[in-house]
Each structure stands twice: as C-alpha cells, then as structure tokens.
Amino acid sequence: MGAGHDHGHAAGRAHDRSRLRLVLVVTAGVAVLELVGAVLSGSLALFADAGHMFTDTAAIVLALSASYVATLPATSRRTFGYHRAEILAALINAVVLLGVCGYLAYAGVRRLLDPVGVDAGQMLAFAVVGLVANLVSISLLAARRDQSLNMRGAFLEVLGDAFGSAAAIVAALVVLATGFDRADSIASLLIAVLILPRAWSLLRDCLHVLLESAPPGVDMEVVRQHLVGAEGVTDVHDLHAWSITSGMPALSAHVTVTDEALRSRGVGRILDELGECVATHFGIDHATFQVEPESHQEHEPGDVHR
Numbered sequence: 001m002g003a004g005h006d007h008g009h010a011a012g013r014a015h016d017r018s019r020l021r022l023v024l025v026v027t028a029g030v031a032v033l034e035l036v037g038a039v040l041s042g043s044l045a046l047f048a049d050a051g052h053m054f055t056d057t058a059a060i061v062l063a064l065s066a067s068y069v070a071t072l073p074a075t076s077r078r079t080f081g082y083h084r085a086e087i088l089a090a091l092i093n094a095v096v097l098l099g100v101c102g103y104l105a106y107a108g109v110r111r112l113l114d115p116v117g118v119d120a121g122q123m124l125a126f127a128v129v130g131l132v133a134n135l136v137s138i139s140l141l142a143a144r145r146d147q148s149l150n151m152r153g154a155f156l157e158v159l160g161d162a163f164g165s166a167a168a169i170v171a172a173l174v175v176l177a178t179g180f181d182r183a184d185s186i187a188s189l190l191i192a193v194l195i196l197p198r199a200w201s202l203l204r205d206c207l208h209v210l211l212e213s214a215p216p217g218v219d220m221e222v223v224r225q226h227l228v229g230a231e232g233v234t235d236v237h238d239l240h241a242w243s244i245t246s247g248m249p250a251l252s253a254h255v256t257v258t259d260e261a262l263r264s265r266g267v268g269r270i271l272d273e274l275g276e277c278v279a280t281h282f283g284i285d286h287a288t289f290q291v292e293p294e295s296h297q298e299h300e301p302g303d304v305h306r
Contacts, residue, residue: 037126045187097199124172232261
C-alpha cells in the first residue's frame with residue numbers, strides 16, 4: 001500500500017538535494033564574506049549573522065547527508081530503513097540554533113554595557129550582500145519547506161539569516177545616521193530573539209516524531225470511531241499511530257470482526273475497507289491491521305480495549 005508513497009518520497013528527496021546543494025554553496029560563500037566584513041567593520045551584528053550562516057552551512061551539510069542516508073534500503077535489522085536520519089539531522093539543527101541564540105544574547109548584552117565602535121559603511125555593504133544571497137536561498141527552498149522536517153529546518157535556517165542580515169542593515173543605517181553604536185548590539189539581540197521561537201518549534205516537532213506521538217491532525221479517538229463504524233467491526237484495540245519521519249504517518253491496530261462478516265466477506269475485503277478508511281479520512285497509507293474473529297476476543301491478553 002505504501003509503495004507509491006515511497007516512490008514519491010524518493011523523487012522528492014532527489015529534488016530536495018539539488019536545492020540544498022545550491023543553497024549550501026550560497027550560504028558558505030556569504031558566511032565567509034560576512035565574517036571578513038565583521039572583522040573589518042567590528043560589527044557584532046554582522047559577526048552574529050556570519051556565525052549563524054556558518055552554523056547553517058554545517059546544518060545544510062547534515063541535511064544533505066541525512067537525505068542521502070534516508071534513501072538507503074531497509075534491512076532485516078532496520079526494517080523501516082533510515083528515514084529517521086532526517087529527523088536526527090533536524091534535531092541537531094534545532095539544538096545548534098539554541099546554542100547560537102544563547103551566545104548572541106550573552107555577547108549582545110556585554111556590548112550594550114561596554115559599546116564598541118563599528119565601521120557602519122562597511123557593515124552596511126556586507127549586510128546588503130548577505131541579504132540578497134539569503135533571499136536567493138529562500139526562493140530555492142520555499143516550495144519544499146513543508147515536505148519534511150529536514151527541509152523545514154534548512155528553510156528556517158536561511159530565513160533566520162535573512163532576518164539577521166536585515167537587522168544588520170537597519171543597525172548600520174542607525175549608526176551612520178546617529179552615531180549610536182549600541183544599535184549594533186541591539187541588532188544582535190534581535191537576531192537572538194528571532195532564532196529562539198523557530199528553534200524551539202523545530203525541536204518540539206522532532207521530539208514528537210522521536211517519541212512516536214500521533215501524527216499532527218490525527219485524533220486517535222476519531223480514528224477509532226471510524227474503524228468501529230466499519231461494517232462487521234465490533235471492537236478496535238491496541239490502536240497506535242506515529243510518524244516514521246515527517247510526511248510518513250503509520251498506523252497499526254487489532255480489529256475484532258464478527259464471525260459472520262468474516263464468513264460472508266473474507267479477511268481480504270475487510271482489510272481493503274479498513275485501509276481505504278484510514279487513507280481517505282486521515283491520509284495514512286502505511287497501515288497494518290490484525291483482524292480477529294469475535295469468538296477469539298476472550299483469548300486476547302490484558303485489557304483489549306486500550
């Protein structure tokens with residue numbers, strides 16, 4: 001049932017990798033350029049954006065590596081393949097983002113208390129180049145950002161860079177116009193504030209997958225009601241739903257069916273109807289059902305209604 005879904009996933013990953021490679025080249029190049037600009041101008045905001053972009057370069061390398069690893073076939077030991085590699089890469093991205101956020105907060109406060117002069121003209125020039133490059137990267141990733149947590153992580157990284165470059169531009173203009181050097185420190189703190197919520201959101205979504213929570217938008221009680229409402233079904237227990245990776249929900253359940261329904265319709269037809277039910281109403285193509293005759297229910301261990 002999941003063969004077509006897996007084929008589409010593979011084609012999507014190939015497309016994702018081509019975009020990630022282009023973004024990697026742009027991001028790495030601009031990170032080096034902004035680091036040079038930060039050294040020349042003395043700007044903390046520019047240094048923060050450069051550091052963030054170096055972090056993004058490493059994150060995109062991780063995302064590319066995870067995307068390749070995820071295409072490896074399943075084995076007898078890893079029966080779901082390596083799809084979770086994408087989630088691990090996204091998790092690393094989130095943790096690194098939180099670390100960058102902490103550093104920027106520390107350095108920004110320190111500079112506020114003890115301001116340092118910056119060359120606002122150089123700062124402005126390098127920040128503008130950074131913003132243009134980030135906008136190019138955003139255009140490359142925008143169409144695929146909802147396809148996986150891995151791609152979402154890469155998109156959020158680049159989006160944060162764009163905001164960082166924009167903040168550096170505003171700070172440079174303020175310093176040029178007023179001589180208020182603390183604008184540079186304020187911009188670095190603003191970058192930290194922009195990073196925090198998206199890093200936390202990505203971390204939360206990764207943990208949902210790793211803890212095998214129900215897929216987003218799937219109400220398990222509603223799923224149970226749909227299955228129990230199928231013809232001949234008298235009970236549904238041991239019902240579980242989780243995400244193998246982002247965009248790949250899975251479900252398993254024990255379904256008790258009347259003996260009469262089994263005799264008249266057969267197991268195959270019942271399985272087809274149950275599979276069609278969860279695919280149509282909940283978008284779950286990878287579903288496994290254990291069909292049990294009603295007369296066998298008393299042999300089920302434990303509380304079958306869980």
